[in-house]
Amino acid sequence: MASYDDVMSLSVRRGFLWPAADLYGGFAGFYDYGHNGALLRRRWEDLWIETFLGLDENYYLIDSTTILPEAPLKASGHVDHFSDVLVTCTKCGESYRGDHLLESVTHEEHEGLSPEDIDAKVRELRIRCPRCKGELGPSRPFNMMFPLGVGPTGKDRAYLRPETAQGVYLNFKREFEALRRRLPLGLAIVGRAYRNEISPRQGTYRMREFLQAELQIFMDPETFADRVDFASVADVAVRVCWAAEKSKPEAHDLPAKALVERGLPSWYVYHLVQVQRFYLDRLQLPRERFRFAELDERERAFYNRVHFDIQVDQESLGGFKEVGGVHYRTDHDLSGHASMSRENLAVTVDGRKIVPHVLELSFGVDRNVWALLDLDFVKADRSVLRLPPRLAPVAVGVFPLVNKDGLPEKAESVHRELRARFAAFRDESGSIGKRYARMDEIGTPFCVTIDHPTLEGEGVTLRERDTQKQVRVREADVAATLDRLLRGEIRFDTIA
Template sequence: MSVRRGFIWPAVDLYGGLAGFYDYGHNGILLRRHWEDLWIESFLGLSDNYHLIDTTTILPEAALKASGHVDHFTDILVTCTRCGESYRGDQLLEASTHEEQEGLTTQEVDARIQELKIRCPNCKGVLGPSREFNMMFPVAIGPTGKDRAYLRPETAQGVFLNFKREFEALRRKLPMGLAIVGRAYRNEISPRQGAYRMREFLQAELQIFFDPATFADALPFDAIASVPVRVAWAAEKNGPGAHEISAKDLVNRGLPSWYVWHLVQVQRFYLDALRIPRDAFRLAELDEKERAFYNQIHFDIQVRQESLGGFKEVGGVHYRTDHDLKGHEAGSHTKQSVTVGATKLVPHVLELSFGVDRNVWALLDLSYAKGDRVVLRLPARIAPVPVAVFPLVNKDGIPERAEALWAAVRKRIAAFYDDSGSIGRRYARIDEIGTPFSVTVDHETLEGKGVTVRERDSQKQFRVSEGELADTIERLLSGEATFPA
């Protein structure tokens, strides 16, 4: 369906495909951009001081060294020559010595394995030579290629690198939020599960810089204190469900109120803006072992998807402390501390991170309804095409009248026209791409009695004059009016 109707498919399939890379078709890109628009509107709307920026996708080694990615994104892998099992070199050594083994080179790992006479834990076979695997794609810059660089593994670093510039340009205020919607790259070992794990993917991330001593005071927590939040604790994350627990009780359990306030905003985005069913959404806690090295508090945003077999991560809410700015301060020898009022500090960071492709996939998964007919029940706001115009039959001047109406509607709303096949077939086609409303010109239209508007999910219709049509559709799309308007 995704392929047939022009949403998304594997890239370069003309040449057999390229694992981990996907292309968007004409409907997929519309859906994705509508999602991005809604995301920007929702999250930049949280504060007057949250803004969108755009930064380079290639970063020099020094910047990624400071961020920790050069060291922590690298694994040394050792493969058994007999049974073919692969292990992480540092874990093998740690299991044997019970000591931390970090930052070793491949030669050092090989030497230690020899020295400790480590064999394959699975079959006792001889282990092959170790090799380095970094999840970042290296890039050689310039004719000599001496300036080592990488495709960025996350958009967040672009924000951190521009923090000081924007802090000045935005006149030294905290909290300050900087968002990027852009591409990131990770050389995944085995990309699978459709568009879930990709090597080139889109992130939408908002980094909020704040003073931990005062952030909570700036937020109207009381207004959301009693909102029930759907949470799965680390211990029960493998289960299928979630708890409803009030925002206030989450704070009582030890989470900062500013953190919980943002969890509530994320939940609102999914439940109210994207209209994901309540039971298909949850915020899943990650324990210390699962968290990235820089995250102090970490909840995954998860959406239940049939095609992926349950709850899957589509984003995360990460408290990164002052790790990132401190890292760049050390790496660049440039102070990242700022003075706001009487306080001088290196701001802390709360990151709201979303995988755009994963979100688009989740929407397709959740919207897909197959019964007597195939319908994509997308929210009206983000459907690729909001309205279609049809002639009921292809005679008596009806197609001409319908085309004229289409041209008029298009001046205000993206619209699709189709006169091939029967009227039922045309309805079926737009149901599949999730178009919420369609307009049909019939014989009564010729008599000045207006046109019919059909709703995708109910298949119900009502009649409206041609003059009021565009206004009516706009009210339906914005949610100001409900069907029948």
Template sequence: MDRAEKIDSIMKRRGFLWRSSEIYGGISGFYDYGHIGTLIKRKFENLWRHFFLGLNPMFFEISPSTIMPEEVFKASGHLEHFTDPIVRCKKCDFVERADQILENILHEKFEGLSKEELNEIIKKHKIRCPKCGGELEEVSEMNLMFPIEIGPFKKVRGYLRPETAQGAYVNFTKEFNALRKRLPIGLAVIGKAFRNEISPRGGVYRLREFTQAELQIFFDPDEINDHEDWESVKDLNMIVLLAGSEDAKEVSCEEMVEDIRLPKFYVYYMASVYKFYTEVLGYPKDSVRFRELSEDEKSFYNKLHWDLEVKLETLGGFKELCGVHYRYDHDLSSHEKMSGESQKVFLNEKKFIPHVIEISFGIDRNIYALIDFFYDERDGKSVLKLPFKVSPFDCAVFPLVKRDGLDERAIEIYKNLSGHFDCYYDDSGSIGRRYARQDEIGTPICITVDYDTLKDNTVTLRDRDTANQIRVKIGDLSATISKIIQRGKF
């Protein structure tokens, strides 16, 4: 088995995630999280909350509805622009993204081209159906939103939101007032979003139903060239790849402002994202970079767009895990026009529509990335070296054997710990097998109750990453585990 197959096997066998409704064959682009996957997801989301909401006391999480009326997406531009070029075979009905067909055959990138341009290329290269060789229909545009018909006689048209962001925009004025009319304010949403992808591939990397964690930061555009906390990031070095460039280079945040001419307020949030990946999650610096998107790749609403990418072996290189977008006043201005409700604020002696910087994470792909990146092996056995703070369990408790009172003692310890930690209990199979099972799901600490425990009230703590063991007094157990998890190292 290669690395990807081994990871896939663990994810299915051990309760991480898999295709939804698999007993009926499932539908591409939908996944279910099992008990381990759910624990990791919850921990990742909590880390995200603590880190990003902690950036400013005026950043908060809200929970808007996932179904929104059509007007929202008329205003945001999704109804008109959130489309992919699609092409169908006249003979066998095979359907694919037009740019994807061309990319597979001509081995070049065609993302962002108009349907006219794509039709031209198809004609020029006499491209035919990759399945049956039949003739292709003209390229058309397919909207990627899921429409929903609401209420009796399905009279009201809504959509499953294609991004959580709109939920923050339609609530902006209410929150601005509730937060005592100050800027900047941040509104975060962690929740589901839905995109009817034409042919989702790459497992959880491109899904039709997925979880986003997005933070919309509303600010006064006259203050874009400064940030109150700038000193804390100005010397931070990041690896960046400029649009149109082949080589990534290391630059400081100060240089991002001076040489690359990005506004400080924007670079500050790029730096925050970079710190989240390198310091909180612990990805090594040489595996993380920011890539600037070209004009063709950028969404219609973004003035600046840099993606944070992590190098992932099973996906063949750097992959996007988070985007930092300067959406200008696009969304609030459009909602003002469509709804007739003013989105302007009166602040700093002027009336204006706030601008927005958005930090946008796909949670599912981030979880897959963690598993992919931190998968390792020792003596031919799998060890998932997840950062301790996202490991599904903090610790597992075992009795060495299931007799002589060792099991009762172990259960007692388990019950005490499980009030404070995500804790697992296991008494089946050999102790070696039990260690291996925890290594495979990434549990950082295994606690074993043995015959010495009955004599001196100590237990064994075993480190997932080295298999080294220490002995700890039961009375010190909670404090020791807390310290290890906090430190992120045994």
């Protein structure tokens, strides 16, 4: 666990991440990744792809444009629902959402009104500023999406995509054909999305440009349960927190089958278990730092029938924070695009014609990277980033014990060989302890040290980050041993 300042200081000092354009004072809501951060993020993405595309043989990675024309975003509801009309008080400057302002007076729903409608209503109902009773100014639209004018006239309205999911829905029909009309079909995108957040804050937690990793599973809700092996996970304890207790740092361990008994689809719970395994087994988070948080009807989007956030408890962000979500979106997305585009997106499976339903596994990549920097950072007598070995930017450090007697030359040749297979880093400056410390802080799991016995053919020293223990390994075996350690096939304490 690490404080916010610890995470930022480490990130900046060691090349993980920092504010974009900070040469010019920074750019709120935008972050750049340095050499270690770029590697850490890529390794997280690789692990995510391997894990979630591995859930079924018919799951694939695709890619789509980050700029979308207006029509699909109208169909998805983003143009109408992702925007608000803001009304600002001319006296105290406070801003209000127009629809909320009207609702507080009329106690009716007022979604989708234009600024002109809102202004007319404000005049008609003689609404004044709720805070200072001042006069309200003219309303103006505010959309969370970044608008773009495409082409020389800019008349073709377009937006930076607010989520990667729409790119998948737009390509569903093509992929369904190319992949020979089989369900379930999983299509994933790892890519950038953009939201004009009013108040970006807390490091990479709320950004205006961010990375999403999303898997959209298109399936037949009638038969999907038969496709997943729920029996194999029925007794797995799942960490959940109900909507009513979400503000508290609580979580219950409930067997998967108990969640099904409470009314959740078995295929939905099956995927909760897979997501939890990703965090607990592969990312090695402490169990108590992880939970699924239920969203009640008021909190979740109207088309999400079931919605649990994936949350990780982080000291730097002050508690459990969302890093992803598991959403059952029904056929909302494909039906919306079908009616707007007038394309038939229904498919025939098992002799029935259906519009596929979507189970979405959605992850914020930057939030996940931040969570790792927070949870894996240990600051005691030394600073160690206890990343899972697979995620470490540098897999192995290679050092001469001292800079004389031919040891540097030997280290250079060992490094050259290891570098062909691993992310290997060579260091000759400072004392041996200082070099170990530098590696510890960026999470390098193993170090190889060349000493005098090495020159006599008596092997090298292999040192582990977390225990600081070291063993002697024959020079010819180093690469193979490292490979097995990094794959998790053997544990360090078994090779003594």
